[in-house]
Amino acid sequence: MALDLDAIIAEIADGMAKVEHRGRVADYIPELAKVDPAYFGMAVATADGRMLCGGHATTPFSIQSISKVFALTLALGKVGDQLWNRVGREPSGNAFNSIVQLEHEQGIPRNPFINAGAIVVADVNLGGHQPRVAIGELLRFVRYLSGDDGIAINEAVAASETMTGFRNMALANYMRAFGNIHHAPELVLGSYFHQCAIEMDCRQLALAGRYLMLDGRHPGGGRVVSPRRARRINALMLTCGHYDASGDFAFRVGIPGKSGVGGGILAIVPGRASIAVWSPGLNASGNSQLGTRALEELAQRTGWSVFSPPPD
Structure with missing residues (x-):
């Protein structure tokens, strides 16, 4: 059965808007301390050329x-x-x-x-x-x-x-x-x-990550990196992209991802999607609290994971 990604993203964004405990912004950088933790955005660029957005997906943030x-x-x-x-x-x-x-x-x-x-x-x-x-x-x-x-x-x-x-x-x-x-x-x-x-918004960030979704190819034509290099960058994102919480992120989400203390996360599902989420409140490891939670929910609802078999 085909995924209703529009509905899934809308429901995730709606759920994240209602969460009370949103983490703590990176207040050790004065400009980031000014960002409202109420923000949440998500954008998904799919391999077949679709762009699906939810929440504050067009609000710029510091990608860090x-x-x-x-x-x-x-x-x-x-x-x-x-x-x-x-x-x-x-x-x-x-x-x-x-x-x-x-x-x-x-x-x-x-x-x-x-x-x-x-x-x-x-x-x-x-x-x-x-x-x-x-x-x-x-x-x-x-x-x-x-x-x-x-x-x-x-x-x-x-x-x-x-x-x-x-x-x-x-x-x-x-x-x-x-x-x-x-x-x-x-x-x-x-x-x-x-x-x-x-500074980028979720939509721009998801688009920028497409070459890692497409085995190193630019969707407009040509090659950004070789397939082997794209796979290796994805591997580093999976094993090292969330600092000392990288293992937990791989365990919960199972998707290569790179976080930033501005509250953004770029996540890649090879062959399927480039995903950007943003919520400025951070957890104890310095990763977006709601962004991580949203990606875990997205992975559960779609079955997207580098540890799952591809669909028939």
């Missing part, structure tokens, strides 16, 4: 660490598998901004989705240029993926992160001491903070 998926894609395009000499591919088991493992592991971050790993990726993408060049390249890439030239950086959020990002500064300088950051840390962080401040 979801940008790490797109930055990783660019970095792999620049240096290929050489990247894995500087960044691991294992779950960290620690908070996204932890410095604990870096000393024991000689300045090599566990994976590209924790902050330390993403800062190394930003160093690769900087490539000897000024931060404005690197962030301009990433912004053009996201616009190309989504087909929307209106996507921009929220400069107030970028400034807010720069003023309060002391732990990220410590991570960058610590890895520089191990020789795993090649540019001046302030330049790398300038690029990284602006990358995290890219």
